Amino acid sequence: QVQLVQSGAEVKKPGASVKVSCKASGYTFTSYGISWVRQAPGQGLEWMGWISAYNGNTNYAQKLQGRVTMTTDTSTSTAYMELRSLRSDDTAVYYCAREDYGAKGDFDYWGQGTLVTVSS
Amino acid sequence: QSVLTQPPSASGTPGQRVTISCSGSSSNIGSNYVYWYQQLPGTAPKLLIYRNNQRPSGVPDRFSGSKSGTSASLAISGLRSEDEADYYCAAWDDSLSGRLGFGTGTKVTVL
Numbered sequence: 338q339v340q341l342v343q344s345g346a347e348v349k350k351p352g353a354s355v356k357v358s359c360k361a362s363g364y365t366f367t368s369y370g371i372s373w374v375r376q377a378p379g380q381g382l383e384w385m386g387w388i389s390a391y392n393g394n395t396n397y398a399q400k401l402q403g404r405v406t407m408t409t410d411t412s413t414s415t416a417y418m419e420l421r422s423l424r425s426d427d428t429a430v431y432y433c434a435r436e437d438y439g440a441k442g443d444f445d446y447w448g449q450g451t452l453v454t455v456s457s
Numbered sequence: 458q459s460v461l462t463q464p465p466s467a468s469g470t471p472g473q474r475v476t477i478s479c480s481g482s483s484s485n486i487g488s489n490y491v492y493w494y495q496q497l498p499g500t501a502p503k504l505l506i507y508r509n510n511q512r513p514s515g516v517p518d519r520f521s522g523s524k525s526g527t528s529a530s531l532a533i534s535g536l537r538s539e540d541e542a543d544y545y546c547a548a549w550d551d552s553l554s555g556r557l558g559f560g561t562g563t564k565v566t567v568l
Binding site for chain 2 (some may be wrong): 372374381382383384385387396399432434440441442443444445447448449450
């Protein structure tokens with residue numbers, strides 16, 4: 338069965354970086370893209386960006402341009418999301434989600450979420 | 458901020474029908490598919506409706522989606538206690554180099 342398993346919770350200081358992993362199994366990794374979505378405490382969902390697991394093409398949300406990098410390792414079927422220059426308002430649960438190519442917004446499987454807390 | 462607007466809350470008694478609206482514009486709902494997600498407390502979102510009105514396998518037919526112009530809606534018929542959750546619409550937005558917009562979210566309470 339399809340599974341996306343994310344790395345564990347992180348606590349970071351303002352200005353630091355965080356890298357969250359998302360290991361996929363149960364399907365051909367390169368046949369789908371991976372999007373990252375975050376949710377601040379008590380808030381709604383925010384799309385962060387997308388990466389093609391086939392060729393590494395990316396599309397980042399404009400507000401995160403310059404601070405976020407998404408990568409994949411096809412040898413381990415793992416996607417990564419790195420966020421730099423962390424601020425307190427980056428505190429959120431970060432989710433990875435599988436997305437069919439050409440079906441923007443169609444997230445049929447999600448990871449369990451990774452809580453990132455930014456605090457001094 | 459969200460590009461899609463939903464009512465913050467909706468409620469009904471068991472067995473009733475509840476409808477959630479999602480209002481957008483020509484650059485998102487008006488020209489792209491709408492998706493609906495259900496988020497139970499403390500869990501990841503779950504795909505409920507794709508491509509405006511299609512249900513993934515395993516989603517009960519009590520859930521239905523529709524779209525007209527720049528608005529969409531999700532209907533839950535035969536409301537059950539386990540439907541108490543947050544619901545989000547989503548659609549691609551062609552403005553600003555493209556981005557995925559989520560709705561503001563609607564909390565459904567089963568009275």
